[in-house]
Amino acid sequence: MELCVRASSLLLGLLLQLLSSVDVVSAAQKFGINYGQIANNLPDPTQVAGLLQSLNVNKVKLYDADPKVLTSFANTGVEFIIAIGNENLQSMAGNPGAARQWVTQHVQPFLPATRITCITVGNEVFSGNDTGMMASLLPAMKAIYAAVGELGLGGQVTVSSAHSVNVLATSFPPSSGAFREDLAQYIQPLLDFHGQTNSPFLINAYPFFAYKASPGSVSLPYVLFEPNPGVRDPNTNLSYDNMLYAQIDAVYAAMKAMGHTDIGVRISETGWPSKGDEDEAGATVENAAAYNGNLMQRIAMNQGTPLKPNVPIDVFVFALFNEDMKPGPTSERNYGLFYPNGSPVYAINTGAGGVSGRTGPFDPYSAQMFSSASRLAMTSGMGVVVLLGALFLRASSARTTQQRKKVPRLNE
Ligand SMILES: *[C@@H]1O[C@H](CO)[C@@H](O)[C@H](O)[C@H]1NC(C)=O
Numbered sequence: 094m095e096l097c098v099r100a101s102s103l104l105l106g107l108l109l110q111l112l113s114s115v116d117v118v119s120a121a122q123k124f125g126i127n128y129g130q131i132a133n134n135l136p137d138p139t140q141v142a143g144l145l146q147s148l149n150v151n152k153v154k155l156y157d158a159d160p161k162v163l164t165s166f167a168n169t170g171v172e173f174i175i176a177i178g179n180e181n182l183q184s185m186a187g188n189p190g191a192a193r194q195w196v197t198q199h200v201q202p203f204l205p206a207t208r209i210t211c212i213t214v215g216n217e218v219f220s221g222n223d224t225g226m227m228a229s230l231l232p233a234m235k236a237i238y239a240a241v242g243e244l245g246l247g248g249q250v251t252v253s254s255a256h257s258v259n260v261l262a263t264s265f266p267p268s269s270g271a272f273r274e275d276l277a278q279y280i281q282p283l284l285d286f287h288g289q290t291n292s293p294f295l296i297n298a299y300p301f302f303a304y305k306a307s308p309g310s311v312s313l314p315y316v317l318f319e320p321n322p323g324v325r326d327p328n329t330n331l332s333y334d335n336m337l338y339a340q341i342d343a344v345y346a347a348m349k350a351m352g353h354t355d356i357g358v359r360i361s362e363t364g365w366p367s368k369g370d371e372d373e374a375g376a377t378v379e380n381a382a383a384y385n386g387n388l389m390q391r392i393a394m395n396q397g398t399p400l401k402p403n404v405p406i407d408v409f410v411f412a413l414f415n416e417d418m419k420p421g422p423t424s425e426r427n428y429g430l431f432y433p434n435g436s437p438v439y440a441i442n443t444g445a446g447g448v449s450g451r452t453g454p455f456d457p458y459s460a461q462m463f464s465s466a467s468r469l470a471m472t473s474g475m476g477v478v479v480l481l482g483a484l485f486l487r488a489s490s491a492r493t494t495q496q497r498k499k500v501p502r503l504n505e
């Protein structure tokens with residue numbers, strides 16, 4: 094009798110799970126993707142529009158304002174974050190004319206057909222040591238913000254900047270999050286600007302870097318969103334089962350310490366490389382598939398962080414393509430979900446539909462961008478790992494038992 098009840102509630106649970114995943118499949122993907130172009134072999138932007146449609150991705154972040162891309166995505170409904178490069182900050186700071194010209198040239202002509210919703214001014218400006226550039230950041234943002242307003246675009250386009258999580262001096266426990274002291278002079282007024290203009294604080298966060306730096310002490314399941322005991326923040330008693338959420342909440346705490354509880358945090362970049370040099374621990378196809386797949390499932394669930402459970406995480410995955418001309422270690426050229434020919438680097442369990450539910454005339458495969466093997470992987474849709482299948486599952490269960498004992502080290 095008791096067994097019967099248990100069995101039927103188990104069935105009910107399964108049924109509910111199925112129903113809710115069907116629900117998720119019909120919804121558009123809620124994650125965004127970074128479309129970097131430091132490569133000499135990428136497909137034409139018109140083909141990329143089709144690729145993204147097949148994935149149901151409707152948010153894209155660029156590192157520039159490539160008119161070819163913006164034109165290709167006209168009337169697609171895809172939402173864009175475009176960027177002003179660091180090299181332009183000094184010339185725009187305190188120069189309303191230059192800012193106005195930039196917006197007139199790079200934003201205005203594409204609206205409203207292409208949905209540009211945010212301009213990021215500078216990328217990781219505080220990670221270098223160019224204090225002139227740091228001092229120019231906020232004035233440049235203010236100039237762009239003023240230009241956006243003057244051109245009547247204030248209601249639709251916000252202004253922000255993207256920062257590495259290393260702007261934090263302390264990130265664990267998350268409740269002790271604090272910005273680097275030497276940056277306070279720049280960050281305090283920057284936060285005031287975000288509060289006044291109701292714009293988000295953007296961070297680029299890579300738990301991969303923490304793992305790569307200390308593979309012996311950072312728990313792999315903890316950085317990959319895989320089952321692990323989690324870590325408790327002793328000040329709040331909140332429990333963290335992954336590093337990315339701890340980093341996000343550390344940013345909230347750091348902002349609060351500067352008097353701001355009125356600013357949202359978005360993840361402008363996160364990802365995991367599928368390949369790296371000998372000394373780049375963790376850079377494997379299996380880990381990349383686990384990181385991005387697990388992350389996308391949490392996004393599909395509308396999950397928030399322990400500190401902000403009702404604020405769904407807002408993430409742009411890095412990156413759409415492997416970019417062959419990026420300098421640095423091998424991992425830098427291997428963050429892509431796709432090879433330049435449009436075939437996936439690995440099959441991914443997104444927790445939401447791929448192309449399997451699509452109907453209508455669009456066929457992403459007709460553009461010869463996909464091999465038949467990749468087609469198989471992409472149509473797996475709901476999240477069955479096809480290409481790597483058994484291999485991936487075996488590897489991850491072995492890893493879970495092996496790594497679970499390690500104490501996560503989080504202060505990275
Ligand atoms: C900072 O400046 C020093 C000396 O000018 C240079 O060696 C170093 O690479 C710079 N660091 C960064 C992060 O740019």
Ligand SMILES: *[C@@H]1O[C@H](CO)[C@@H](O)[C@H](O)[C@H]1NC(C)=O
Nearest residue numbers: 268325326327328329330331
């Ligand atoms: C955290 O939990 C401990 C033990 O259960 C308790 O003594 C403490 O008051 C809690 N702290 C907070 C901030 O809730």
